[in-house]
Amino acid sequence: MSSVFGKPRAGSGPQSAPLEVNLAILGRRGAGKSALTVKFLTKRFISEYDPNLEDTYSSEETVDHQPVHLRVMDTADLDTPRNCERYLNWAHAFLVVYSVDSRQSFDSSSSYLELLALHAKETQRSIPALLLGNKLDMAQYRQVTKAEGVALAGRFGCLFFEVSACLDFEHVQHVFHEAVREARRELEKSPLTRPLFISEERALPHQAPLTARHGLASCTFNTLSTVSLKEMPTVAQAKLVTVKSSRAQSKRKAPTLTLLKGFKIF
Numbered sequence: 686m687s688s689v690f691g692k693p694r695a696g697s698g699p700q701s702a703p704l705e706v707n708l709a710i711l712g713r714r715g716a717g718k719s720a721l722t723v724k725f726l727t728k729r730f731i732s733e734y735d736p737n738l739e740d741t742y743s744s745e746e747t748v749d750h751q752p753v754h755l756r757v758m759d760t761a762d763l764d765t766p767r768n769c770e771r772y773l774n775w776a777h778a779f780l781v782v783y784s785v786d787s788r789q790s791f792d793s794s795s796s797y798l799e800l801l802a803l804h805a806k807e808t809q810r811s812i813p814a815l816l817l818g819n820k821l822d823m824a825q826y827r828q829v830t831k832a833e834g835v836a837l838a839g840r841f842g843c844l845f846f847e848v849s850a851c852l853d854f855e856h857v858q859h860v861f862h863e864a865v866r867e868a869r870r871e872l873e874k875s876p877l878t879r880p881l882f883i884s885e886e887r888a889l890p891h892q893a894p895l896t897a898r899h900g901l902a903s904c905t906f907n908t909l910s911t912v913s914l915k916e917m918p919t920v921a922q923a924k925l926v927t928v929k930s931s932r933a934q935s936k937r938k939a940p941t942l943t944l945l946k947g948f949k950i951f
């Protein structure tokens with residue numbers, strides 16, 4: 686299902702349409718991206734979630750008394766950034782998640798932050814990102830200290846939080862709302878200059894992969910499907926397209942979708 690959006694994205698007064706913010710959740714498998722997304726959307730901790738499912742959810746939020754139409758893409762990369770243009774050109778802000786009890790996931794989060802930094806450099810725009818050390822309730826099995834998280838976030842100039850998808854909802858909500866604030870700040874700075882893209886199932890022969898240009902071995906275009914990008918003609922006519930990896934598409938029948946029944950899934 687697709688929906689049409691033709692509302693202003695920023696600079697909204699009290700009478701205007703909600704600000705629209707796209708948020709992508711990145712991180713290694715098992716870091717807790719889905720658990721955090723589900724916690725934020727439903728206030729519940731779901732212990733088992735289909736690792737192959739990638740979907741984008743929408744939620745009406747109020748952040749600092751301002752209505753926000755928030756879309757959250759719970760990505761399902763394999764172990765490293767893959768086919769990453771689908772979220773790089775879509776999101777206004779990123780949550781990069783690792784698990785405090787996994788050194789590997791911390792190392793992956795560093796790769797994601799590097800990817801975002803490269804993309805920011807290439808597109809010459811600031812990309813808000815927040816680094817999250819998840820599974821704080823597992824602190825007794827820590828492999829990553831809080832100081833390491835702070836240092837990594839500092840290196841990339843992003844906010845840092847330690848959270849737990851299975852502890853209090855308010856903290857998780859606070860983090861998502863901080864991401865909205867970061868995105869809003871950027872959108873208000875340059876609401877019309879940000880590139881907007883839709884995806885299309887077609888080959889992109891002339892575009893060199895980000896990896897080739899920057900030597901980031903793990904991120905490629907079209908690794909799993911033939912998604913390519915096209916600039917939106919006008920916001921008013923544009924259709925919102927659900928962006929899914931092949932891996933996700935193959936699992937669309939997963940029953941776990943019903944977990945989010947009641948939320949708009951597009």
Ligand SMILES: Nc1nc2c(ncn2[C@@H]2O[C@H](COP(=O)(O)OP(=O)(O)OP(=O)(O)O)[C@@H](O)[C@H]2O)c(=O)[nH]1
Nearest residue numbers: 714715716717718719720732734736820849850851
């Ligand atoms: N104790 C604890 N377990 C968590 C937390 N967050 C997630 N988990 C568990 O960690 C496992 C992986 O969580 P997911 O949310 O599926 O992780 P993911 O990053 O979405 O992983 P993929 O879907 O494979 O990309 C699941 O068994 C969750 O129950 C947390 O904050 N604390």
